[in-house]
Amino acid sequence: MTATAATEIISTKINPNVVPHLHIWEWQIPLYLFLGGMAGGLLVITSIMIVLKRKFGIGPKDAGEGCPCLAIRIGSALSPILLAVGMIFLFLDLAHPLYVWAFYTTVQPTSPMSAGSWILVAFFPLAVLQAMLVNKRQLRTFDVGIVHKVLDWTEGHMTIVALVNAHIGVGIGIYTGILLSFFSARPLWSSSILGMLFLVSGISAAAALMLLLAPEEEKPIYSMIDANAIWIELVTVGLFVLGGLTGSANSSGAMMHLIGGNAVMAGIPYAYWFWGLFVGAGLLVPLLLEFLEAAGVHIKYPNVAPIMVLTGGMLLRFLIVFAGQSYHTFM
Amino acid sequence: MANKKNYGMVIDTRVCVGCSACVYACKSENAVPEGYCRDWVVQETKGNFPKLTMENRSERCQHCENAPCVTYCPTRASHYAEDGTVQINRSLCTGCKACLAACPYDARYIHPDGFADKCSLCHHRIEQGLKTACVSVCPTGSLHLVDFNDPDEEAQKLMAGRIVYRQKEHAGTGPSLFWISASNKPGA
Numbered sequence: 032m033t034a035t036a037a038t039e040i041i042s043t044k045i046n047p048n049v050v051p052h053l054h055i056w057e058w059q060i061p062l063y064l065f066l067g068g069m070a071g072g073l074l075v076i077t078s079i080m081i082v083l084k085r086k087f088g089i090g091p092k093d094a095g096e097g098c099p100c101l102a103i104r105i106g107s108a109l110s111p112i113l114l115a116v117g118m119i120f121l122f123l124d125l126a127h128p129l130y131v132w133a134f135y136t137t138v139q140p141t142s143p144m145s146a147g148s149w150i151l152v153a154f155f156p157l158a159v160l161q162a163m164l165v166n167k168r169q170l171r172t173f174d175v176g177i178v179h180k181v182l183d184w185t186e187g188h189m190t191i192v193a194l195v196n197a198h199i200g201v202g203i204g205i206y207t208g209i210l211l212s213f214f215s216a217r218p219l220w221s222s223s224i225l226g227m228l229f230l231v232s233g234i235s236a237a238a239a240l241m242l243l244l245a246p247e248e249e250k251p252i253y254s255m256i257d258a259n260a261i262w263i264e265l266v267t268v269g270l271f272v273l274g275g276l277t278g279s280a281n282s283s284g285a286m287m288h289l290i291g292g293n294a295v296m297a298g299i300p301y302a303y304w305f306w307g308l309f310v311g312a313g314l315l316v317p318l319l320l321e322f323l324e325a326a327g328v329h330i331k332y333p334n335v336a337p338i339m340v341l342t343g344g345m346l347l348r349f350l351i352v353f354a355g356q357s358y359h360t361f362m
Numbered sequence: 363m364a365n366k367k368n369y370g371m372v373i374d375t376r377v378c379v380g381c382s383a384c385v386y387a388c389k390s391e392n393a394v395p396e397g398y399c400r401d402w403v404v405q406e407t408k409g410n411f412p413k414l415t416m417e418n419r420s421e422r423c424q425h426c427e428n429a430p431c432v433t434y435c436p437t438r439a440s441h442y443a444e445d446g447t448v449q450i451n452r453s454l455c456t457g458c459k460a461c462l463a464a465c466p467y468d469a470r471y472i473h474p475d476g477f478a479d480k481c482s483l484c485h486h487r488i489e490q491g492l493k494t495a496c497v498s499v500c501p502t503g504s505l506h507l508v509d510f511n512d513p514d515e516e517a518q519k520l521m522a523g524r525i526v527y528r529q530k531e532h533a534g535t536g537p538s539l540f541w542i543s544a545s546n547k548p549g550a
Contacts, residue, residue: 037410043382044402044421046471053468055459126457127476133437133454144460145436215533216430216466361466361533 053217053356059124061348064207065236066117068229069344071207072237073110074158074200076256077103081165081193102245102253106237107162111155114203118151143213147206154203157196164189204230211355218285219355222274228267229348235260236344239317239337250333251325257340258321261314268310281361289354301354309350313343368446368511369483370538371497372520373420376547378504380405380418384496388422391484391495395474400481401496417544420496420505423448423469423481424529427536431461431470431478440478446510446538447483466533483507510538 048054080103122128135152139145160181163170167182185192208229211220238257245253275286288294291302320336330336380403388400401422408415425447431440432448439454440461455477462470462478473479484494488507492498497505508517525543544550 036408039407041405042402042421043385043404044399044468046398046468049462049468049471053463055462055472124458126459126472126478127455128457130437130454130456133439133456136454137436137438139436139438141433142436142460144434144458148436213434214430214463216464356463360468361530 052359056124056352056356058349059120061345061352063117063120063124064210064229064348064352065345066113066120067207068204068233068348069236069240070110070114070117070154070158070233071200071203071230072233072235073106073113073240074154074161074196075204075234076237076241076253077106077110077165078161078193078197078200080252081161082190082197100245100249102241102249104165105244106241107158107165109240110200111158111162114151114154114158143206143209147210150199150202150206154199157192157199160185161189161192161196164192201230204233207233211351214355216361217355217358218281218361219275219289219351219358221282221361222271224267224271224274225351228264228271231260231264231267232344232347235264236341239340239344242337243334254321254325257337258318258325261318261321261340265310265314265318268314285355285358288358289350294354294357296350296353301350304346304350309343309346312339313346314340317343366446366511367444367509368538369488370425370446370508370510370540371422371483372506372508372517372526372540372542374504374506374520374542375417375419375544376504376542377502378403378418378420379502381501383499383501384420384505387495387499388481391487392482394479398471398473398479400479415544415550419541419544420500421467421529422496422539423483424467424535424537424539425481425483426538428534430464430466430533430535434460434464436460443485445485445488447485448480449482449485450478450480452477466530466535467537 042050044050122131125131134145134148137145138149163178163182164186167186170178170182205226208226211217212222212225215221235257238253238260242250242253242257272286272290275282277283278286289301290305292300294301296304317336317339320330324330324333324336382403384401385399385403388394392400394400401420404419404421406417406419408417427446429440429442429448432442435441436458437454437456439451439456441449441451443449457472457476457478459472459478462472470478470480484492487494493507494505497507506517506520508514520542521540524546526540527543528537528540531537
């Protein structure tokens with residue numbers, strides 16, 4: 032036996048959800064991060080499609096009215112709806128939800144959570160306006176005075192609205208990752224690439240959702256966007272893993288906790304969840320399916336690939352949030 | 363600067379016997395709910411038999427100069443007090459738990475009534491010119507409340523010429539708790 036510098040520590044600290052390891056955020060937070068990321072992704076994709084509509088050949092069917100195709104009408108509406116649902120989960124997570132107003136009494140530039148609470152508020156007016164503009168023909172049939180006024184006043188500026196929204200969407204997507212990555216006390220989260228990872232994952236989930244909802248003739252474009260987003264996500268996941276493994280003992284230990292340790296989530300080791308269900312079933316298999324489909328191979332169940340992408344995207348948030356908490360605090 | 367306080371603690375682990383009196387004094391003084399604690403006792407044993415050393419020490423919020431909990435708090439609930447300590451304004455705390463995740467010392471918990479809670483360095487007692495509950499009850503005189511802007515002679519004498527450390531200084535937090543290592547004991 033080799034000599035080791037053995038250390039044994041016994042502590043009387045008993046605080047629940049702090050010892051034996053942090054356990055402060057449960058299903059609400061990963062679900063919020065997933066929905067928020069997807070809402071950001073939907074806003075990015077729909078905005079860019081609106082700005083570039085003619086170049087993609089998916090331009091408005093009824094050019095006279097300037098309304099884009101059905102998937103963009105649905106996606107634009109779903110973006111603020113999904114974010115609102117996500118914010119309900121965020122609200123449910125607060126230990127004192129009645130004090131939620133306190134977020135809006137101050138701007139704390141060093142607190143990502145403060146910045147985020149303001150980004151969330153900034154998101155809604157323009158996202159809702161975009162959803163109204165692309166659905167204006169349907170909205171006008173309800174004949175509501177104020178809706179008519181808003182549409183009359185803004186309908187000439189849809190491209191500018193979409194251009195601003197593309198940036199807000201990227202901001203929301205990155206923010207869902209930054210929220211975790213600024214915690215230097217939690218080694219797994221303390222990675223600056225987490226913002227990019229959650230952004231591309233949000234975009235690929237949004238593309239998958241639009242692929243599911245789009246009518247047959249609009250599907251190819253979303254399949255292409257999704258495949259590209261998955262490629263970028265695979266690279267980003269690789270960088271996240273390598274960045275952790277090549278880091279200090281804190282970072283490499285936390286990364287091994289996620290990708291190779293014995294620690295479990297719902298009875299199954301994180302490693303199986305990560306490699307098998309996230310990277311394998313959530314990225315590689317759907318990428319292959321979408322590649323085959325684009326190459327002309329007949330896929331019997333074309334909805335399988337986007338559903339796998341959506342499941343993988345949600346799983347990523349659960350894995351990062353739970354594994355980040357269950358690994359020991361910065362040493 | 364001269365009149366501004368900067369409170370912290372010097373903890374002499376050479377004389378700590380790990381009796382937990384500090385823990386129970388704190389629980390009683392601050393009405394800490396059952397099953398929770400604002401301070402705790404750690405027993406650390408190092409080395410290989412027969413060369414073993416043991417250190418008992420009382421631990422709590424480090425009242426950092428650069429506190430991640432304050433940096434991360436979205437509502438100003440966690441803030442620096444005039445006397446150099448870190449305090450929580452309960453009427454601004456939403457219970458978002460960002461401060462719990464931010465603390466490298468895991469010094470905080472969520473109070474069952476829905477706010478983040480931790481050691482206040484007995485702010486209410488210091489205001490009245492009293493020592494903290496833990497300091498006043500410590501039977502071996504291990505705990506010392508110190509104003510580091512104007513350290514008293516006793517604290518200076520305690521630290522002079524001894525191995526003194528702070529915890530996780532490399533986290534960049536500037537902790538205000540100093541431990542006099544048990545390795546200063548003769549024969550250690």
